[in-house]
Amino acid sequence: MTEKPARGQEPPEPEPDRPEPERPAEPEPPGTPEPFEEPPPATERYVPQPVPPELGGSTGRGRRVRRFRLTAWIALVLAAVVVGASVLWVNGPPTEAELREKAGLFGKETLRIGVKDDTPGIALQDRSGARVFRGFDIDIAYMIAADLGYPKDRVAFMAIETEDRARMQARDKDGLFVRVDLVVATFSVTPERQRDPSVGFSTPYLYTEQSVVTRSDYEGKVTSLGQLRGKKVCTLGTSTSEVELERATRADVTAKNRISDCIEGLKNGEYDAVTTDAAILAGFVKESAGELVHHDIALEKTEMWAVNAGPNAALRDLINLALYRSYADPQNHGWEDAYKDNIEPMLAASRDVNVAQSEQPCVLPPPIRRWPWERGLAAAQECLSR
Structure with missing residues (x-):
């Protein structure tokens, strides 16, 4: 049995829990960085918030003004390019079509070419009497004519003698003298001939001696x-x-x-x-x-053979364009085929003589207006480096 303590000796009653007084929050020191905010989860798309105008951001009106200025600047640049290209196109050299018109080729059914008729391997008329010609000069003439728009059946070869090459007077099938459109007849370039106003030489097409x-x-x-x-x-x-x-x-x-x-x-x-x-x-x-x-x-x-176009400067430029295409275009084998078929067979009988250079003489692009992708700059640079 538990004894009760005597009166006056009871233990003191426990005091109830009192809440502790709240301490005032200590002020944060100046310059304390903002608490770090974790980036949004990877699965959420982050959309940047626009910068307020008071902090240097741009308003919708400002953005529109800048876009307008950029568009206007681009339009001005494009306009300048178009105007410059138009000026160059109008004031630049003639086009190939314009040269054909100036040369008198529009509406011309037959191209008359003066050639030799008695030189085997170069220009020889068929002994049967038919007006069939064969040789290196003949193949070169066909190549040029094709580039001018004349297939073989629209080319008329006429025999021309040495003294008549500058006058461009050849004989037709009836033996009458007629003026030809161009001469491809072993005609060598000389300073005296170049001073003759009746002679208009193309770029050379063969070197010999x-x-x-x-x-x-x-x-x-x-x-x-x-x-x-x-x-x-x-x-x-x-x-x-x-x-x-x-x-x-x-x-x-x-x-x-x-x-x-x-x-x-x-x-x-x-x-x-x-x-x-x-x-x-x-x-x-x-x-x-x-x-x-x-x-x-x-x-x-060096004897340099060239085509005589007479005073027809437009035709001369077109002839140079044909020779340039033969020289610069790797797919064009007209000159190489003419050399292989006609001159190579003659070399064995003349072993001690440099009969003719086996490469087409270098040709620079003639002054004809063409688009940039039509210009053979590589060939021009190669020409200048030789």
């Missing part, structure tokens, strides 16, 4: 024109070969209009030698089956 041909029984080897002193020599009249021959020797020179007449006289013993361009003589040497011998006379001067 002067050489000499004798019969196989000729004693010794001809290495210079000077060795022909006192000999009977035949060459083409009014040609570069005649000029060089007169400068180098006092030979008994006979000038002919047709190189085939010189070769015939050589074979018959009328002449001791014949001299003219190597590319012209090589075909005769090949056909002679050893009867003729080709000699290199070591002249440094």
Whole structure:
């Protein structure tokens, strides 16, 4: 049994719990950073909030003004480009179509071309009497004509003699003299001819050199024109070969209009030698089956054959464009095929002579208005680097 404590000795009653007084919040020191806010969950798309105008942000009106200014600036730049291109297009060189009109090709059914007719491998008319021509010059003429818009059945070849190349007078099928549109007839470029107002040379299409041909029984080897002193020599009249021959020797020179007449006289013993361009003589040497011998006379001067368009400057530029396309376009094999089919077969019979350069002479783009993607700058740079 539990005893009760005596009165006055009871333990004191426990005091009830009193809430502790709240302490005032301590002020945060100045410069305390804002509490870090965690970025939104990855699954939520974060949308940046616009900066208020009072903090440097832009209003809707400001954004519209800036967009308007940017659009206006772009429009001005485009307008300047268009105007500049239009000025260049109007004031620049003529187009190919404009040149065709100036050259008188619109409405012209047949293109008349003066060519040689007696030079094997270069320009030879069929011996049957038909007006069929074959040779390097013929293939070059066909190539140019095709670029001018004339297929083979719309090209008329007419025989032209050496002295008539500058006058551009050839003979038609009836033997009458007619003016041709252009001349592709072993016509070499010289300063004197370039000063002639009736001659309008294209860029050169073949490089060759002067050489000499004798019969196989000729004693010794001809290495210079000077060795022909006192000999009977035949060459083409009014040609570069005649000029060089007169400068180098006092030979008994006979000038002919047709190189085939010189070769015939050589074979018959009328002449001791014949001299003219190597590319012209090589075909005769090949056909002679050893009867003729080709000699290199070591002249440094290069004979450059070019097309004569006369005073028709527009036609000359179109011819240059055709030659440029042949030179610059890797898909265009017109010149290479002409060389391979006509000149290469002649080389074996003239091993000691540099008959003709085996690459087309370099051609720069003519002054014809074309779009940038039509311009062969690579070919132009290659031309300038040579």
